[in-house]
Amino acid sequence: MSSITVSCPGKVNLFLDVVGKRQDGYHLIESLFLPITDIADTLSIKQVDTEGISISCDHPDVPTDSKNLVYKAAQAFADKTKIEATWQITLDKNIPVAGGMGGGSSNAASTFMALNQLYNHPLTKTEMQQLAIKIGADIPFFFEKSPAFVQGIGEKITPVKIEESLFILFVPFTFPIAASWAYKNRQAGFSHGEINCAEYTRKLNANESPDTYNDLAHALTEKFPLLKQTCEELLSLGAYSSNVSGSGPTCFALFKDEESLDLAHNKLKRPSIKAKLISS
Ligand SMILES: C[C@@](CO)(OP(=O)(O)O)[C@H](O)COP(=O)(O)OP(=O)(O)OC[C@H]1O[C@@H](n2ccc(N)nc2=O)[C@H](O)[C@@H]1O
Ligand SMILES: Nc1ncnc2c1ncn2[C@@H]1O[C@H](COP(=O)(O)OP(=O)(O)O)[C@@H](O)[C@H]1O
Structure with missing residues (x-):
């Protein structure tokens, strides 16, 4: 066995x-x-x-x-x-x-x-x-x-090659949100693929700090203002971009380097989890 x-x-x-x-x-x-x-x-x-x-x-x-x-x-x-x-x-x-x-x-x-x-x-x-x-x-x-x-x-x-290290702070919440709810309540209309992945990755790899984007975030933050507030808090603590992760409610933020990640982690008055994606 x-x-x-x-x-x-x-x-x-x-x-x-x-x-x-x-x-x-x-x-x-x-x-x-x-x-x-x-x-x-x-x-x-x-x-x-x-x-x-x-x-x-x-x-x-x-x-x-x-x-x-x-x-x-x-x-x-x-x-x-x-x-x-x-x-x-x-x-x-x-x-x-x-x-x-x-x-x-x-x-x-x-x-x-x-x-x-x-x-x-x-x-x-x-x-x-x-x-x-x-x-x-x-x-x-x-x-x-x-x-x-x-x-x-x-x-x-x-597969996409990320050549720069990424420093991310996650803020989890204990209430659940179903993906079906997020998709059902998303804003009307469809994007025409405005985000070009190659260009986005180029910016990440050139340390140009591209903004995150989540089509589902509008509906999620309307329904749960706490998520908008959390994303704003993360920005005020030095993140260069913050958003809701997928269908939420976990929020996340990107930082330029480990020091600014640590600083925000220590200052944030909510439980948060640090994560690093270190380029090889
Ligand atoms: C939103 C995303 C973004 O990565 O992830 P989570 O935030 O849930 O992790 C995914 O698209 C979620 O994927 P997943 O959670 O596997 O979805 P499923 O269980 O297959 O589907 C649950 C329900 O979500 C909706 N759904 C899911 C995926 C998709 N591309 N279109 C949809 O409309 C459908 O209503 C479906 O019945
Ligand atoms: N192995 C599992 N881990 C977590 N949740 C699970 C699992 N199997 C089924 N579920 C159910 O699937 C739903 C979605 O869970 P999860 O995958 O954690 O979230 P998300 O789709 O938001 O990323 C939950 O409501 C949970 O009840």
């Missing part, structure tokens, strides 16, 4: 543009995703004698039944490979739940990759990503584990 333990990073969307809507109601996005390894969950999978998938989790708001994205991923893996599911899965959450940082999606991608490793790679990454997109739009990105330009509803992933 073997077991495997893996780390599941969070994510942030430096820009999130909504460029259209599919017939099934899903929105087409253009987004620059960054993996955030400093804020990560831990997932362990143990092979056991009993049939089935059991999940335990240290966070009370995370379902431990078939509604868990980890369960859905494990079931999809078993169905596709015809491997009998005999798995005890433990999940330690650090990524804010329903916080716009992709925690459940990251857990699901890690489940696919961990099971694939445990059973000697019966599936290719593309096969796993094709199964994953049916479970959640954000999951395919988490197979890459590096910055990426994400299009479609989340299935089209182009």
Whole structure:
């Protein structure tokens, strides 16, 4: 009987543009995703004698039944490979739940990759990503584990090279916001892809501090003024840009260097988490 333990990073969307809507109601996005390894969950999978998938989790708001994205991923893996599911899965959450940082999606991608490793790679990454997109739009990105330009509803992933270190402060909140709510209540109309990812990345890499953008932020800050207030506070503490992460409510801010990140972290009167993306 073997077991495997893996780390599941969070994510942030430096820009999130909504460029259209599919017939099934899903929105087409253009987004620059960054993996955030400093804020990560831990997932362990143990092979056991009993049939089935059991999940335990240290966070009370995370379902431990078939509604868990980890369960859905494990079931999809078993169905596709015809491997009998005999798995005890433990999940330690650090990524804010329903916080716009992709925690459940990251857990699901890690489940696919961990099971694939445990059973000697019966599936290719593309096969796993094709199964994953049916479970959640954000999951395919988490197979890459590096910055990426994400299009479609989340299935089209182009790696992006970030050559400058990024210093980010995250401000989590305990109330959840569903992605479906954010998309349903977003402002009317679609962007025509105004944000050019190559140009955006060039500015990041040239230390020109491009502003973040989130198409969903307007609806989120209208409904939850606390988020607008938090973003303003972050700017007043020296951030060069601040925004809501994905469908919220987690807010984040970008700083020029480690000193200004530390200063804001110390001065902010709310719990916050520092994260660094250090260029190689
Ligand atoms: C907003 C984003 C930005 O990265 O992330 P989060 O903030 O949730 O982490 C994603 O687009 C969220 O992806 P994810 O959370 O995986 O979405 P899903 O579970 O597949 O879908 C939940 C619901 O959100 C809406 N949805 C999701 C993705 C998308 N491209 N268009 C949509 O309209 C649909 O109403 C869908 O029923
Ligand atoms: N493994 C999981 N971790 C967190 N939430 C999960 C998980 N599986 C299912 N969920 C449910 O999915 C919803 C979205 O959670 P999460 O992925 O953390 O947020 P977001 O989509 O905002 O990034 C939550 O309401 C939670 O009940």
